[in-house]
Amino acid sequence: MSTPASIGRLARHRVPGTSLLAWRNLAHDRARFVITLVGIVFSVVLMGVQMGLLVGFARTASSLIDRAGADLWITAAGTSNVDITGTLPQRWRYQAQAVPGVASAHDYMVQFAFWKKPDGGNESVIMVGIDLADPIGGPWNLVEGSVADLAVDGGIILDRLYMDKLGVRAIGETLEINNRRARVVGFTDGIRTFTQSPYVFVAHDEARHYTFVDDDRTTYVLVKLAPGADREMVRAALAARMPDVRVWTTDEFSRATRVYWLVTTGAGAALTLAALLGLVVGIVIVGQTLYASTIDRLPEYATLRAMGAPNAYLYAVILKQAAISAVLGFAAGFAATGVAVAISRTGNIAIDMPAWLAVVLALLTGLMCAAGAVFSIRRVMRIDPTSVFA
Amino acid sequence: MSAPVLALRGVDLTYGEGATAFTALRGITLDVRAGEFTLLLGPSGSGKTSLLQVMGCLLRASAGEVRLFDQSLAGLDAEALTARRLRHFGFVFQHYNLFPTLRAWENVAIALDLKRVPAADLRGQAIDLLGRLGLSDRVDHWPAQLSGGQKQRVAIARAIAGAPEVILADEPTAALDGRTGIGVAAALRELALERGCAVVVVSHDPRMLPYADRVLTLEDGAITDDRPGGAGAN
Ligand SMILES: Nc1ncnc2c1ncn2[C@@H]1O[C@H](COP(=O)(O)OP(=O)(O)O)[C@@H](O)[C@H]1O
Ligand SMILES: [Mg+2]
Numbered sequence: 001m002s003t004p005a006s007i008g009r010l011a012r013h014r015v016p017g018t019s020l021l022a023w024r025n026l027a028h029d030r031a032r033f034v035i036t037l038v039g040i041v042f043s044v045v046l047m048g049v050q051m052g053l054l055v056g057f058a059r060t061a062s063s064l065i066d067r068a069g070a071d072l073w074i075t076a077a078g079t080s081n082v083d084i085t086g087t088l089p090q091r092w093r094y095q096a097q098a099v100p101g102v103a104s105a106h107d108y109m110v111q112f113a114f115w116k117k118p119d120g121g122n123e124s125v126i127m128v129g130i131d132l133a134d135p136i137g138g139p140w141n142l143v144e145g146s147v148a149d150l151a152v153d154g155g156i157i158l159d160r161l162y163m164d165k166l167g168v169r170a171i172g173e174t175l176e177i178n179n180r181r182a183r184v185v186g187f188t189d190g191i192r193t194f195t196q197s198p199y200v201f202v203a204h205d206e207a208r209h210y211t212f213v214d215d216d217r218t219t220y221v222l223v224k225l226a227p228g229a230d231r232e233m234v235r236a237a238l239a240a241r242m243p244d245v246r247v248w249t250t251d252e253f254s255r256a257t258r259v260y261w262l263v264t265t266g267a268g269a270a271l272t273l274a275a276l277l278g279l280v281v282g283i284v285i286v287g288q289t290l291y292a293s294t295i296d297r298l299p300e301y302a303t304l305r306a307m308g309a310p311n312a313y314l315y316a317v318i319l320k321q322a323a324i325s326a327v328l329g330f331a332a333g334f335a336a337t338g339v340a341v342a343i344s345r346t347g348n349i350a351i352d353m354p355a356w357l358a359v360v361l362a363l364l365t366g367l368m369c370a371a372g373a374v375f376s377i378r379r380v381m382r383i384d385p386t387s388v389f390a
Numbered sequence: 391m392s393a394p395v396l397a398l399r400g401v402d403l404t405y406g407e408g409a410t411a412f413t414a415l416r417g418i419t420l421d422v423r424a425g426e427f428t429l430l431l432g433p434s435g436s437g438k439t440s441l442l443q444v445m446g447c448l449l450r451a452s453a454g455e456v457r458l459f460d461q462s463l464a465g466l467d468a469e470a471l472t473a474r475r476l477r478h479f480g481f482v483f484q485h486y487n488l489f490p491t492l493r494a495w496e497n498v499a500i501a502l503d504l505k506r507v508p509a510a511d512l513r514g515q516a517i518d519l520l521g522r523l524g525l526s527d528r529v530d531h532w533p534a535q536l537s538g539g540q541k542q543r544v545a546i547a548r549a550i551a552g553a554p555e556v557i558l559a560d561e562p563t564a565a566l567d568g569r570t571g572i573g574v575a576a577a578l579r580e581l582a583l584e585r586g587c588a589v590v591v592v593s594h595d596p597r598m599l600p601y602a603d604r605v606l607t608l609e610d611g612a613i614t615d616d617r618p619g620g621a622g623a624n
Contacts, residue, residue: 306475309476
């Protein structure tokens, strides 16, 4: 029962009329079908890349927060994102530790600095200072060196993606950050920054020196809750003890950071607009080619109608043409998007394609083709079956 | 005499409204019975096609009454009329109106599919019907590969598929040469009548006369003559 011949026989017997007509209409207008598919592929790639960039940018923008594993972030009042912030008295870490429900509190520094490449030339970087005694929010995806190596005088860890940008090749190379000597002790892989100023991981107290922050200050206190502690109660208790701070949950601060960067840079709007453009282009192309094919076949639709086909039968033929186009166009478009995603892995800008985004893309493709079918459906809705007697 | 399948009583049909209104049918009273082959003659513009469309639930009468199986069609909406067409009528057109992207058997299968014949039976039934029309060796041909007479035979198979009670044919032989036309007329009569269909054929073609039980002549939208045909005389 599984020979090609028997499958062919089965198909001949089982394919209902609307599917047969839909498929034959497409197959007989081959040039038009190809244009439709190219249009859908173009649209899927455009939407996929733009939305993938948006998701990638969003994930990149808040990666420090999402990876730190803290429950609460204490920041200076008025802070809107993780990369640009004021400072706090470092003793608040101890105050935080004294609040019931707090399991641990950690210093965390994030500050811009200027990096002087070994061969001259400057780049801006973001120094990320972690408490080596009790590290949290440290470098992840380490491929060379270890966090403990940061204890070396002037030791820094950075990401391989930025080797060229920062002009370093290997562990042991030295350079200057804000005129202080630093030495590369490790590399991570895949820690991007939204700002394109690379994160440079360093011991917390060293970070202070590199960035001219006073000895008794830091930028964040990260809090881990004791098991069973009520997050909101701890948050309120922390806020009550410390003036001029804001206490965020990880989710809140992460979201605020993503929104800040995507909105202030216009990246969010630009990418969304480009994705919408892809959708519109897709609707127009599908609508246009499907409509042209429907107009060519009006006499056939009129014949069906005269034979007593309900309107739904005609709509089914058109919608199935749209659906076949959608499935094939999406498959090809998604494969092409996958290539773009794979290429982006090796670069500074990530295109993310989580499963949910693939589902969204598939739904948008379906929506696009259904919307394209509307023009044709509106035309056959008005068809006059007496026209077949002319 | 059996009850008429279709009964028209004082039917008028007016196209358009107001100053441009044109009355194409006036006072048509007519019964169409099962197993009867009716030929509609008349000059061009006399209203033959209009009458066929009124009988076939494609147009609504402007006045008078049309009854199908003794049920009035008055007040039925477009979808209800469409459902009547599907259930009770088969149409044959002058220009065949086959689906060019479907093979011969698929053209017939579409009519069966519309009438909800199970998908597994479509090909068998379609081939059977085409065989009755002498097209056993043409079932997998595309319409473009068929002669005019063969196309019209496929169209007849499509019209009788699903066993409708009424076959309406508008000038089915007009595009065919004489010999072919006669063959098509004979096939139409034989197949339709053996199934107990009522057949109404519009034609200018005098060669159709021998196949008719009854011949109606239409002039200016009115029936001016109603007599037995060649077949009816036997
Ligand atoms: N849709 C229409 N609108 C207006 N007039 C029509 C329409 N269809 C047919 N007619 C007119 O009705 C008359 C009868 O037409 P028709 O039924 O097609 O005649 P036949 O089939 O006998 O040639 C003709 O004068 C024709 O011009
Ligand atoms: Mg006519």
